[in-house]
Amino acid sequence: MKIKQLSIFLENKRGRLYEALSALAKEGINIRALSIADTSEFGILRLIVTEPEKAKEILEKNEFTVKIANVIAMAVADKPGGLAEALKYLYDANINIEYIYAFVEKSGEKAVVVLRTENLDKTISLLQQKDIKLLSWDDVLAL
């Protein structure tokens, strides 16, 4: 139930985000979810795209440092408290979240969030026990 995410190292320099995204656009790579974590000097651009391996290749050709990381895509009720409920399970199980961000598209009536924790396997089995819907790669592509 892990899905692949691209992580890209960006210096805080004018145009770097644009350059990364336009390189992908030129090759017809579609972005399904995106987040930027930034510090005063550098940032990490995280992307869920349709063809992660190809996207990595394209970015590397354009001199970017790229890593593919495993994350979880989780569907939660799109209503107040929907996400909080899911996170409470992690909190109770003492699992730390490293980062979290949302998909643009919904899965049916549900909102989809990308999640990375310190222990993905444990998180997956815990959330599945609690009947939280996790998206497979095919689910993600179908969004």
Next chain:
Amino acid sequence: MYWNKEYECMSEEKLRELQLERLKRTVKRAYEKIPYYRNKFNEAGITPEDIKNLEDLKKIPFTSKADLREVYPFGMFASPIEDIVEIHMSSGTTGKPVVAGYTLNDIEVWAEVMARCLTMAGATKKDIVQVAYGYGLFTGGFGVHYGARKIGCMIVPASAGNTRRQIEIMRDFGTTILTCTPSYALYMAEVAQEMGIEPSNLKLKAGCFGAEMWTEAMRAEIEKRFGLNAYNIYGLTEIIGPGVAHECNEKKGLHIFEDHFIAEIIDPETGDSLPDGKRGELVLTTLTREGMPMLRFRTRDITSIINEKCPCGRTFLRIERIRGRTDDMLKVRGVMLFPYQIEKAILEVQGVEPHYQIVITRPQYLDEIEVMVEMSKETFSDEIKHIENLKKKLERRIEETVGIRVKVSLVEPKSLPRSEGKAKRIIDKRSLKE
């Protein structure tokens, strides 16, 4: 393997005897033929007859790079122009260039010492030597060329630059020995990989790297990437060019070819002689140079003399790898530091590629050092905290090494300028204006 066992393994007693005889001859020649030296001797109240033993060398005043510039272009020549067959020049980045003149015999000596260097790196007439030092006024290209020709190697006079072609040549010709600056070697490894050529699959077995400062960590990196033995070579235009000293198989210091050069170490501030093992400025005297004899030339290079028996059998003294330049010596907040210290610290923090730049600024009254280090594929992490940790680790390691707090910035790969010659490691933006 020796090129000239008779000299390279000469007994110490015989060697000192030979040195004294040659020194006396050189001093006499310099005094008689070069007004600059005659004036210096007169000012110091000495004559060539005062040089009776090797210790007496210390009576002779130093020659500095500034002295050589003063007599630009031919004022240091001891031979008439008709006997000078070749000219080389040091880069004039800090003033007028220094011109070196060679007689036919000087070129012969140069070929001899360079043949010894290449032999130390394992070269025989069966080898293919690619000379990727620049040919031209710079001494690097021609020096290696003459030595390789004396051995009978197949020479590929590629000169510096045109990196992709260099790599194709190495692949297609099966080059076995590469000679260039160490930073250029690393750059070539990178370009080779971009071209889809695995550097370690090339036939290279050895390399003679010099003409700039480098570190043991860089040696390890070059050796790993190319799968070759990397040797340190030392020399300078004012003395002869490359071929003053070279490492043997032990790779523990560079043997000075003492039948042609005398090395001393002095305190760069006071000019006092320092004992063996103590680090200071290297001072060199030529013993056989005809065209331009050099007496007690201050090289500005920082090293020390290793006076221990070498397992390789050579009796020549060794110097440790060059530790810095007296003029590269950075004084930051009153603390002396050398770029190599920072480089060493970066390399010790695992995984970061040795591409960095040191920027010194004085935003207000205090000097600040920023070290820009390129992020490598291996060290990049998806998490901010890991990158922050890497940055802190680098800052801590550098501070421990140089004793000064620095700021490390991680930059994108290949964003720092690459060199095809000498690496530009330091950018000093401090202005002296108040």
